Every structure is written in structure tokens, then in C-alpha cells.
Amino acid sequence: MFIQTFVRKMSHNITSKLVNNADKAEKRLSELKSKLEQVKKFKVEEKIKELTQENETLLKKVEEAKLQLIKLETLNGKVQYPLPGKTTPVANNLNTPILEQPDVVKQTPAVKKEKKEKETAKKPKEKAAPTSTDIIDIRKLDLRIGKIIDVGKHPDADTLYVEKIDCGEENPRTVVSGLVNHVPIDEMRERIVMVLCNLKPVKMRGVTSEAMVMCASSPEKVEVLIPPNGAVPGDLVSCEGYPREPEPQLNPKKKIFETCAPDLKTNDDCVACYKDSALVVPGKGPVKAPTLKGVNVK
Structure with missing residues (x-):
């Protein structure tokens, strides 16, 4: 229990x-x-x-x-x-x-056209005087004196030199020139030259060229132009009657250099000229070709 x-x-x-x-x-x-x-x-x-x-x-x-x-x-x-x-x-x-879109169209194109035609009939057309920006001649070219401080053959083109040229700027310019068949490389070293500096940089067989060495040229012969004694890198080249107004960079569409080129020639004294006006370094003298007369400068 x-x-x-x-x-x-x-x-x-x-x-x-x-x-x-x-x-x-x-x-x-x-x-x-x-x-x-x-x-x-x-x-x-x-x-x-x-x-x-x-x-x-x-x-x-x-x-x-x-x-x-x-x-x-x-x-x-x-x-x-x-x-x-x-x-x-x-x-x-x-x-x-910021342009605002108009709320109301005040005039139709037909009315505007009619009004414009009436104004044109009342006022004779006045020919606008060309401004310096409209003028295309040598004043738009930035020609300067340079010195070739280094030169060698283009790695991918047998007829091209690749030069380093002192143009009086902070850094030298790289320039590609088709002068191998015309000027021995030893004659290119340390040479004083005239350079066109405001061309648009362009690649030539993979190397960007930032300027152009100016030469007297005939079908048979090409000569590098010779600046006057005493010319140094950075000296500006002028042309009498054409005050310098170089473009910062030539617009290829305007074809400024192509327009000037036919009038760039050497005269009977081998002096490089534009329309018979000598290219000179002020106070130092003209730019000349060694021997070529009456040929194009390019």
C-alpha cells in the first residue's frame, strides 16, 4: 500500500x-x-x-x-x-x-518670304567688305625658323625621315619628311630650316607629323630652303604686304595652304616668294633655295 x-x-x-x-x-x-x-x-x-x-x-x-x-x-x-x-x-x-520654343508662330514662312522680297526690292544689295578672317593668303600660314636636333629614317617607310625640330617652343616637334631620296641624312642633322607650324597633325605610316619642312621643288630636284644667317629657332617668317595673322591650326576644309601653294615660288635670285613678295626673317634677311629658280615652294 x-x-x-x-x-x-x-x-x-x-x-x-x-x-x-x-x-x-x-x-x-x-x-x-x-x-x-x-x-x-x-x-x-x-x-x-x-x-x-x-x-x-x-x-x-x-x-x-x-x-x-x-x-x-x-x-x-x-x-x-x-x-x-x-x-x-x-x-x-x-x-x-537656352533657347525657348516659341508658343505661337507669329509669321508663316510665306509671309516672311514676301516681306523679305519687298525689303530686297527697296534696298540695293551692298557688297560686304571682306574681313581678315575671310582672306585666304600667306598671312594665315605660321612660318617659323626651326633647327633639326635629331633625324632618323622612318621605321616603316624607306623614303621618309623622322625629325625632331626645335621651333623655339617648350618641346621639339616631330616632323615626317619625304626627303630621303633628295637630301643625305648627314646634311639634315643640326640644319636650320623654315617650317610650316600650323598644319593639322597627321599620321604618316604610323608616326604623327606636327609640321612641314619647306623646300624648293621641281620634278627633277628638291632642295631644303636656307634661312638667312643669324636666324634662330622660333624666329617668325614674314612676307611684305601681308601682315602675319596665322590660324592656330589650318582647317583642312578651307584648303588655305592649297590656295596659297601655287603662288609660293622662288624668283630668279632663288629667294622664296609669295606673289613676288620675299619671305624674310625681319632684320636678318630672306629665305632662299641653294640653286633652284622659278620653282614651287612646298
Whole structure:
């Protein structure tokens, strides 16, 4: 009897502990689930915040890139038109005008044309005087004295020299000349020459040429022009009657040198001339060819 009572009591105690432990475990599990949800929520919010900041940064970079593009296009002469219903931020950031689209067309092309014809009939046409920018002659050529400080044969062309020429600038210019068959390399070294300095740089068999050595040329012979005694690198070459107004760089489309070339010749005294006016280094003398007379200078 005592044993049965003891067993029942022990069984009851064990059952109570198991129930109690189960309750504790369930409570603990509930707490862990709650904390897990909080962590998940925190991580999601943190990621959303991170992505939002990243998007704002990217949008800012896109706007900056747009402004930079508009600025570059405007500097290159491309007119900017704002989209209807949108304002453009360019005016606040750039000192460049933005043309606004007109809301109303005030005159039709036909009316404008008729008005223009009437004005033309009333006023005789006046021929505009050419400005210095319209004139194409030797004044646009930047001719200077240079000194060949280094010369060698072109690595990929047997008839070309590659020279380094001191033109009185911070760095020497690289010049490619087709003179191998006309002038021995020893005669090219340390030579004083006349150089055309404002040609557009052009690659010749892979080497960029930044100027041109001027020569007297006939079908049979080519001679490098000789500057006057005392001429030094950087001296400017002038032509009487044509004040120097050299372009920073000749525009190939205008064909300025090609227009001048037929009138660049040596005279009977072997002096290089443009339309019979001598090419000279002021105060030092004319530029001459060694022997060639009445031939083109190029």
C-alpha cells in the first residue's frame, strides 16, 4: 500500500515537472520567434534604407552627368531646347543661353518670304567688305625658323625621315619628311630650316607629323630652303604686304595652304616668294633655295 502511494506521488511529481518544462519550452520558443521576427524586420528595414540611399546617389550622379553632357554640347555649339512642361536646371549651372520654343508662330514662312522680297526690292544689295578672317593668303600660314636636333629614317617607310625640330617652343616637334631620296641624312642633322607650324597633325605610316619642312621643288630636284644667317629657332617668317595673322591650326576644309601653294615660288635670285613678295626673317634677311629658280615652294 505504501509503495503504491509512493509510486503515484512520484508519477505525479514527474508529470508536473514535464508539464512545467513544456510550458517553459513553449514560452522560450515564443520569445525566440518574437526576437527572430524583430531581427528580420530590422534587417529588411536596414537593407531598404541602404538601397534607398544608393538609389539617391545614383540619381544624383545621373543628373550630374546630364548637366555635364548639356554643358559639353553647348560649348560645342549645340543649342539646347527645354522639353514642354519641364524646367531645365542648366540656366542655374551654366552661363550659356537656352533657347525657348516659341508658343505661337507669329509669321508663316510665306509671309516672311514676301516681306523679305519687298525689303530686297527697296534696298540695293551692298557688297560686304571682306574681313581678315575671310582672306585666304600667306598671312594665315605660321612660318617659323626651326633647327633639326635629331633625324632618323622612318621605321616603316624607306623614303621618309623622322625629325625632331626645335621651333623655339617648350618641346621639339616631330616632323615626317619625304626627303630621303633628295637630301643625305648627314646634311639634315643640326640644319636650320623654315617650317610650316600650323598644319593639322597627321599620321604618316604610323608616326604623327606636327609640321612641314619647306623646300624648293621641281620634278627633277628638291632642295631644303636656307634661312638667312643669324636666324634662330622660333624666329617668325614674314612676307611684305601681308601682315602675319596665322590660324592656330589650318582647317583642312578651307584648303588655305592649297590656295596659297601655287603662288609660293622662288624668283630668279632663288629667294622664296609669295606673289613676288620675299619671305624674310625681319632684320636678318630672306629665305632662299641653294640653286633652284622659278620653282614651287612646298
